[in-house]
Amino acid sequence: MKNDKLKEIGEYLLKDIDFAVTRFAEMMIEHQPRWYAGLGLEECKRIASYGVSMSLECFIRGDLEPMGNYFNSCAEIKLDRGVGIRDVVEGTLLGKQAFIAVGMKFYTEQADLLEFLAELEDYYVQVLTLTADRYSGMLLSRLNAEHVRNKLLLEASRTVTSALDPDEVLSRLAEVLAGTVGEGCCTIFLVNPETGGLAPCAGFGYGSKECQSALQGLRLCPSGSTLSSVDGKSYGFCSSNKASSTFADILPEAVRSGSASLFHITNSDRMVGVALVSSEKPGFTFDAATTELIGGILNTVAVAIESAAAARQTKRQLMESESLRRVANVLLQSPEGKNGSVLSLIADEARTIVNGMGSVLMLLEGDSLHCVCGSGAPRCPMEFYPVESTYYGSAFQTGETIIVRDAQSEIPEAERSEELRTLIVVPLLEGDKKLGLLMVSNKSGGFDHADKRIMEMFAAQAVLALRNSRMFEQSEKLVVQGERQRLARELHDSVTQALYAITFCSDAAVRSFESGKSGAAIEQLKALQGMAQQGMRDMRSLIFDLHPPELESEGLVGAIQARLNSVEIRSGLGADLFVEGDERRLPLRVEEELFRIAIEALNNSTKHSKAESVTVKVDFAEGKTVVQIIDDGQGFDIATLPTGGMGLRGIRERVERINAHLDINSESGKGTVLTVKVFDVEGTGGGDE
Secondary structure: OOOHHHHHHHHHHHHOOHHHHHHHHHHHHHHOHHHHHHHOHHHHHHHHHHHHHHHHHHHHHOOOHHHHHHHHHHHHHHHHOOOOHHHHHHHHHHHHHHHHHHHHHHOOOHHHHHHHHHHHHHHHHHHHHHHHHHHHHHHOOOOHHHHHHHHHHHHHHHHHHOOOOHHHHHHHHHHHHHOOOOOEEEEEEEEOOOOOOEEEEEEEOOOOHHHHHHHHOOOEEOOOOOEEEOOOOEEEEOOOOOOOOHHHHHHHHHHHHOOEEEEEEEEOOEEEEEEEEEEOOOOOOOOHHHHHHHHHHHHHOHHHHHHHHHHHHHHHHHHHHHHHHHHHHHHHOOOOOOHHHHHHHHHHHHHHHOOOOEEEEEEEEOOEEEEEEEEEOOOOOOOEEEOOOOHHHHHHHHOOOEEEOOHHHHOOHHHOOOOOOOEEEEEEEEOOEEEEEEEEEOOOOOOOHHHHHHHHHHHHHHHHHHHHHHHHHHHHHHHHHHHHHHHHHHHHHHHHHHHHHHHHHHHHHHHHHHOOOHHHHHHHHHHHHHHHHHHHHHHHHHHHHHOOHHHHHHHHHHHHHHHHHHHHOOOOOEEEEEEEEOOOOOOHHHHHHHHHHHHHHHHHHHHOOOOOEEEEEEEEEOOEEEEEEEEOOOOOOHHHOOOOHHHHHHHHHHHHHOOOEEEEEEOOOOOEEEEEEEEOOOOOOOEEO
């Protein structure tokens, strides 16, 4: 028996057992007043203390020997007092609830709590098996008639309570109940705590898929007179019941004729659900013995059913929370993704989060809804749906979530595919502004209020992701526009001016030749040659800056080396590149910003510092990357330099965009060292050092 977390709880409670004992005693008085209400709290605590102590010893030892000894000593006494197996199972599970309360108090981390609950579940499965085995042996010596009935109840209890997963508990119960009648069928309906209605959650014995689908679409409500349970309680079909359900038509008559019966499931007067039991055997009707047996089984496992219902609800809420957390991370973590990829993510995750077969995302474009993305099947037969004249347009205008239970009858034929069965339509709202619709289709059993709740929360996150993506694209456009303006300025300041100078100098050389001043013409041609070479360097640098092909294919180091080869080295400068550490790829936008910073620094070295040599160092250190550009130029006094001078404003803006550190060291006549440090995990901190 795995007992890592159980042992922790056991050792913890040995020091302070009072909380668990008090909780157990209070639950004994509340849930089993017949045996304990008259004893008083202190006496109940004494009894509870013995049981808790046995469990703690088992927790620490990792086996059930102490609990086995405990059952041997008290089982006969309980039987003699008339304590039934239902009370024993219920009492055992009350102990489990007490330890759950301790675990929720002790463990603050969800992972630790879930591990503890899993070990506790396994422990109580073994305890219940042990209980069943011991009581089974003792009951064999009792009256044969009572023995046969109780053994069946016991086997039902063992079958149901030995499952760990709440859905498996309910499925096993449906199988047990179906087995009480010939060619039996059973569906378990549980109360929805949000709506008060009853929804099917487990079934057994229904052979055809059509039959299963019809039952999954049923929704019962505890008011109305359409159906009556064996104890006289009445039920009706909810307004959210799946349309054209076959069972909605035949169930009332089946219940009236006796071939199907509804059994009320309660625990301490709390309504948990109902069990619908029927037989496919022609002419079958329930007799008193079968009715009593099924009622006994439900009474025996009522605590387990309620626990399974609560666990099922908790499990679903945890899954919803985890799904929403995961979806939020996926949608919002990478805003640099293209808008199309964000749309695909929204469609994919929407289908997954509520277990649908297909999903469609529609966005408002002009006077129509445009199907911009889809996932799975079925898809929309039309690409555009006018808002004023289509079903989806009407749904869009309401701004409300709509659950469609029979799409073939509710949606016009031209607007839906033949495969569309069930649908949930959720508006995408940004404040009072309607952006579009998000739809998920064909969930087995149809969509319910829980799906509505989680889809509306998901839609809110999807809207944030869409806005985030739009803002990023807008910022990217601004960056591109700024880069174009920079290039325009560079062209004007360097290449254009050089061309003007070349034109002027060439005209002067022509006039010198014409006037016979060959010496002056030669000097002017030499000057012209220098201007042309500088213009070529400037143009080559600008062309390379537009889009370095090596950046995406070879990374930061390859792109810098290509730049040095293409510009600095070809221009006659001494240029070296040194790499330290194990070279690795950085996120593309980080590499691009670092590359642009290096280019700006190299341009400063050749244009303003009049450097004869430059050195670039790239250090791939652990957790960070450091880029240094070192030149032997004339340097400058940082204190007297304008904030935006020598392209430093652009460098600082790029440093801020990747949250890096910038450091510049320079003195007149001693060259310049520019250092940029970026951490692998963005958000560590940035700015100038």
